[in-house]
Amino acid sequence: MAPKVGLFIPCYIDQLYPQVGIATLKTLEHFGCDVEYPESQTCCGQPMANTGCTNDVGPLAKRFLDIFKSYDAVVCPSGSCVSMVKHHYDEYFTDNPEYEALKAKTFEFCEYLTNVLGIDKLAGRFPHKVGLHQSCHGLRELRLASASELRIEPFGPARALLESIDGVEVTTLKRPDECCGFGGTFAVAEEAVSCMMGEDRVSDHEQAGTEVLTALDMSCLMHMSGIIRRQQKPIRVMHISEIFAESL
Amino acid sequence: MPAHPKLATEFVKNKERAHWHDQSLWFVRSKRDAASQQIPEWELLREQASKIKSYTVSHLPDLLEDFEKNATAKGVHVHWARDAKEHNEIVHGILKQHEVTKVVKSKSMLTEECHLNPYLERHGIEVIDTDLGERIVQLQNKPPSHLVMPAIHIKKEEIGELFHEKLGTEKGATDPQYLTEAARQHLRQKFIGAEAGITGVNFAIAETGGFVVCTNEGNADLGTSLNKLHIACMGIEKLIPRANDLSVFLRLLARSATGQPITTYSSHFHGPAPRAEMHVVLLDNGRSEISGSDEFRRSLNCIRCAACMNTCPVYRRSGGYSYEATVPGPIGSTLSPSKDAKKYSSLPFACSLCGSCTDVCPVKIDLHHQLLTWRKEIRVRGLLPFSKRISMKMMGWMMQAPRLYRFVGKCARAIVPRLPRFLLYNRFNAWGKQRELPDFPKQSFREWMKKNHDNK
Numbered sequence A: 001m002a003p004k005v006g007l008f009i010p011c012y013i014d015q016l017y018p019q020v021g022i023a024t025l026k027t028l029e030h031f032g033c034d035v036e037y038p039e040s041q042t043c044c045g046q047p048m049a050n051t052g053c054t055n056d057v058g059p060l061a062k063r064f065l066d067i068f069k070s071y072d073a074v075v076c077p078s079g080s081c082v083s084m085v086k087h088h089y090d091e092y093f094t095d096n097p098e099y100e101a102l103k104a105k106t107f108e109f110c111e112y113l114t115n116v117l118g119i120d121k122l123a124g125r126f127p128h129k130v131g132l133h134q135s136c137h138g139l140r141e142l143r144l145a146s147a148s149e150l151r152i153e154p155f156g157p158a159r160a161l162l163e164s165i166d167g168v169e170v171t172t173l174k175r176p177d178e179c180c181g182f183g184g185t186f187a188v189a190e191e192a193v194s195c196m197m198g199e200d201r202v203s204d205h206e207q208a209g210t211e212v213l214t215a216l217d218m219s220c221l222m223h224m225s226g227i228i229r230r231q232q233k234p235i236r237v238m239h240i241s242e243i244f245a246e247s248l
Numbered sequence B: 001m002p003a004h005p006k007l008a009t010e011f012v013k014n015k016e017r018a019h020w021h022d023q024s025l026w027f028v029r030s031k032r033d034a035a036s037q038q039i040p041e042w043e044l045l046r047e048q049a050s051k052i053k054s055y056t057v058s059h060l061p062d063l064l065e066d067f068e069k070n071a072t073a074k075g076v077h078v079h080w081a082r083d084a085k086e087h088n089e090i091v092h093g094i095l096k097q098h099e100v101t102k103v104v105k106s107k108s109m110l111t112e113e114c115h116l117n118p119y120l121e122r123h124g125i126e127v128i129d130t131d132l133g134e135r136i137v138q139l140q141n142k143p144p145s146h147l148v149m150p151a152i153h154i155k156k157e158e159i160g161e162l163f164h165e166k167l168g169t170e171k172g173a174t175d176p177q178y179l180t181e182a183a184r185q186h187l188r189q190k191f192i193g194a195e196a197g198i199t200g201v202n203f204a205i206a207e208t209g210g211f212v213v214c215t216n217e218g219n220a221d222l223g224t225s226l227n228k229l230h231i232a233c234m235g236i237e238k239l240i241p242r243a244n245d246l247s248v249f250l251r252l253l254a255r256s257a258t259g260q261p262i263t264t265y266s267s268h269f270h271g272p273a274p275r276a277e278m279h280v281v282l283l284d285n286g287r288s289e290i291s292g293s294d295e296f297r298r299s300l301n302c303i304r305c306a307a308c309m310n311t312c313p314v315y316r317r318s319g320g321y322s323y324e325a326t327v328p329g330p331i332g333s334t335l336s337p338s339k340d341a342k343k344y345s346s347l348p349f350a351c352s353l354c355g356s357c358t359d360v361c362p363v364k365i366d367l368h369h370q371l372l373t374w375r376k377e378i379r380v381r382g383l384l385p386f387s388k389r390i391s392m393k394m395m396g397w398m399m400q401a402p403r404l405y406r407f408v409g410k411c412a413r414a415i416v417p418r419l420p421r422f423l424l425y426n427r428f429n430a431w432g433k434q435r436e437l438p439d440f441p442k443q444s445f446r447e448w449m450k451k452n453h454d455n456k
Helices: A011-016 A018-030 A046-050 A058-068 A079-087 A097-105 A109-116 A136-141 A157-163 A191-208 A218-230 A240-246 B003-013 B015-037 B042-058 B060-073 B084-097 B109-113 B116-122 B132-139 B156-167 B176-193 B219-225 B243-258 B287-291 B297-301 B307-311 B313-318 B329-339 B356-360 B367-380 B386-399 B402-418 B445-452
Strands: A004-007 A034-036 A073-076 A106-108 A129-133 A212-215 B077-081 B102-105 B126-129 B196-199 B203-205 B211-215 B229-235 B265-269 B277-283
Touching: A004 A018, A011 A018, A011 A218, A011 B402, A011 B445, A018 A034, A018 A109, A018 A240, A018 B445, A046 A079, A046 B367, A046 B386, A058 A097, A058 B386, A073 A079, A073 A097, A073 A109, A079 A097, A079 A106, A079 A136, A097 A106, A106 A109, A109 A157, A109 A240, A129 A157, A129 A191, A129 A218, A136 B356, A157 A240, A191 A218, A191 B003, A191 B015, A191 B313, A212 A218, A212 A240, B003 B015, B003 B313, B015 B243, B015 B307, B015 B313, B042 B060, B042 B243, B042 B297, B060 B077, B060 B277, B077 B084, B084 B116, B084 B196, B084 B229, B084 B277, B102 B176, B102 B219, B109 B116, B109 B229, B116 B126, B126 B132, B132 B156, B132 B176, B156 B176, B176 B219, B196 B219, B203 B243, B211 B219, B211 B229, B211 B243, B219 B265, B287 B297, B287 B329, B297 B329, B297 B367, B307 B313, B307 B329, B307 B356, B329 B356, B329 B367, B356 B367, B386 B402
Parallel strands: A004 A034, A004 A073, A073 A106, A129 A212, B077 B277, B102 B126, B102 B196, B196 B229, B229 B277
Antiparallel strands: B203 B211, B211 B265
8 A cells, every 4th residue: 555645845845945845746656655735734843943942843843743643654855854853852742652653754855765665766867967965954963865074884865866867967066065054044143154155055066067956955955046046157956856856 | 233143244254264264174174084084993983982071071070089199199289270260370379389480381272261371471470372373373462263273264474474573584474384483493492481381181081190282293392391390271071081091082183183193292291200390270160060961061072173163164154253252163152151151142053053063073072952952041041132032933823823824925925026126135134135035936835735636
């Protein structure tokens, strides 16, 4: 029987990037998932948690559990929001087996494709030089790829999936996994440093010949795309699910 | 605007300089990566170092007593200082007793923390910092901007000018070798003329009562060998239990700091030389309080390698002075609020939560989680600016009411694209200063789902 997947679409993707939700849905359905989108979901509470306002997060965490607890898996096209649910909800649930179960079945989109569905190759064609931005929370909170600081065997299933698409050439960066400077409210509170970080990331992709900039998180891309568009650089920005959906 | 963002904005204004600063430090981070990659058991070493330090911090009173007993048995005078004031008084007392008026000091962030130099200078004692970088900032009358490389923010042209003015080097000289030689000659005179040497302590060993000072310039050795009085100043967290543990830390420290296999000098001090005196001042200054906190105890594991600064994308682009603290960067932002949460309330937010500091830390301090915990603490203590507090509260309310959330989203998507540019991009919109806003789509994902998908 097809796994019943609860689609967890972060609030800003719902409101600003519907195409990312659609691409995620299409890809999951393509691989045989029975996908449902629970309408009453809103936000995981990460902006409040990262500002220190954890008392504003509690009710959202409890709502989240109620909405998603009945699914076989909860899948989300954002490593950052997944890490919020998996790593920062603990304080709102003590000895709650339902939450422990939710933690174990909540996945970032690429992680679900590779680790749960066992997909290691995508068909289709996408003839572009693709720059993969390793979003920090996916990288260092969820460990979805090897971080350059650690002495471990390099791995990165999302990159492997991208490279399995005919025509994709993943570009090589001077700083493979530095932060883009988005950081949620950091992007506004520390505007000057945030924008310089973003600019530097975009420059690294420029020198590497990136035509299409992608990531597992739309928030990092929203920030870098804002800089790319302001500076009118010839780089297209797509969430990784959009590339997958386009090459199906 | 709170402290860090304001100073960071100033620093970033000079783009060329900010890039140069970023690249200098990234170069060090890259050297650190290469050095750590050469050690197959790197992660094991980190794990071991973390365990040893955690053990130390949780057994601190006993281990300190051991240290005192063993050091005293070796003829070392051990002093205890509760805070910076006591520390400075003790050091001054020892110097006064020996009628010392000229002191050479090897780099010690602890004496920076206590503002020892100005204290001694007020009491008529000349203190010369002998670490080259530290001497440079001392000549500028400024504190270090980095733990390991105190003058990393200063360009060689500026050093040339400073040395021309203070040491009489040729005008316009920028050759590092020439300038270093000039500093060396100048420092030699100071070493010879000094009557006492002050050093920091990198590791003190409870089991033996000895301690180790790591330098690249050998200045700690010169400063303590040429005269009969050595005062070593250490934070109580610098302790390790056994001599055997030392190898773990000596392998990690220099590799993490600069990518060197080991510091050029790792000098072991186990008691005074004949007819000489050795003193150790043990400073608490808030450390016991941190060791009592379940949440922040791990920050005492720090061995001051500064790897977290070199890797921190914010530190690299805002400079050490933007933190206005003795210790800048991620570890500084973790330690400083323990001292004064109000003064340093912007520091835990000077972080994009990228987590690189945590992965680079040789003693595995979960720095970015500690910073996140500090943010909660700052909110709880009522130190979060009203604007942030209220906007998060309102967002919380909206997100608990799906219909309100949908309505607000719909309105924004209908209105924002119609607004003239000056209403969207002005000084109230920090996002839009250097970035475009996303194009607001006609329909949200949930609206699309309603029309195109059988939904629940």
